[in-house]
Amino acid sequence: MTQKYFAQIYVTLRPSVLDPAGTAVQSGLQHMGYDNVERVRIGKYVEVTLTAVGESEAREQLDRICDQLLANPVIENYRVELTEIPLPLTPLKG
Amino acid sequence: MTQKYFAQIYVTLRPSVLDPAGTAVQSGLQHMGYDNVERVRIGKYVEVTLTAVGESEAREQLDRICDQLLANPVIENYRVELTEIPLPLTPLKG
Numbered sequence: 465m466t467q468k469y470f471a472q473i474y475v476t477l478r479p480s481v482l483d484p485a486g487t488a489v490q491s492g493l494q495h496m497g498y499d500n501v502e503r504v505r506i507g508k509y510v511e512v513t514l515t516a517v518g519e520s521e522a523r524e525q526l527d528r529i530c531d532q533l534l535a536n537p538v539i540e541n542y543r544v545e546l547t548e549i550p551l552p553l554t555p556l557k558g
Numbered sequence: 559m560t561q562k563y564f565a566q567i568y569v570t571l572r573p574s575v576l577d578p579a580g581t582a583v584q585s586g587l588q589h590m591g592y593d594n595v596e597r598v599r600i601g602k603y604v605e606v607t608l609t610a611v612g613e614s615e616a617r618e619q620l621d622r623i624c625d626q627l628l629a630n631p632v633i634e635n636y637r638v639e640l641t642e643i644p645l646p647l648t649p650l651k652g
Contacts, residue, residue: 466594474603489604492627498619500560502607509568509603510583513596525592533586 466515468549469522475535475542476507510534513549522546560609562643563616569629569636570601604628607643616640 477483483505490504512529516522526544535542571577577599584598606623610616620638629636 468596476603476605486604489627493623496626498608498623500609500619501623502562502609503605504607505605507603507605509570509601510580511570511597511599511601513598514592515594515596525594529587529592529595532590533583 466517467519467522468513468515468551469519470547470549471512471514471522471526472545472547473510473512473526473530473534473542474507474545475510475530475540477505478539478541481539507540508534519546519548560611561613561616562607562609562645563613564641564643565606565608565616565620566639566641567604567606567620567624567628567636568601568639569604569624569634571599572633572635575633601634602628613640613642 486504486506489506490501493501493504512526514522514525516525523544523546526546530542530544531537580598580600583600584595587595587598606620608616608619610619617638617640620640624636624638625631
């Protein structure tokens with residue numbers, strides 16, 4: 465039986481990769497007076513709703529989706545958090 | 559005494575706002591054969607390291623930073639998760 469899942473995917477630049485957008489935000493914050501901000505890194509946050517026959521199938525597919533489309537494995541890392549969405553109760557036939 | 563904090567900020571489009579980038583990713587996934595993906599929404603994930611005298615000051619400042627720079631409150635929501643970074647141990651003088 466298929467089950468519905470809600471995935472939260474965080475795509476971040478690898479620590480060794482420069483982040484010009486993050487640096488721009490940090491310098492903007494400095495100009496706005498926030499001189500206590502030490503570091504800003506910007507990534508992507510993606511929510512995916514999908515159906516699968518089990519958690520392991522869902523995870524496997526999400527890993528492939530990240531590698532193929534959502535993240536660039538050369539410069540980015542990703543993390544997937546998976547939640548099962550409870551199915552609505554259906555009345556028993558009888 | 560100031561304390562160091564690590565903030566994880568999630569900026570998402572309000573549910574009523576259309577997400578063309580998310581729709582494009584979903585349609586790309588369909589073409590790649592992932593026809594079990596029902597919905598994709600794309601947001602931003604921002605990591606900020608900052609110093610503040612306490613958690614409430616840090617939260618207040620991060621809310622202002624989100625309202626002024628990181629999010630557009632008209633079409634976006636944001637959520638801030640704050641973690642205290644332990645200071646390195648300093649030897650007692652004496």
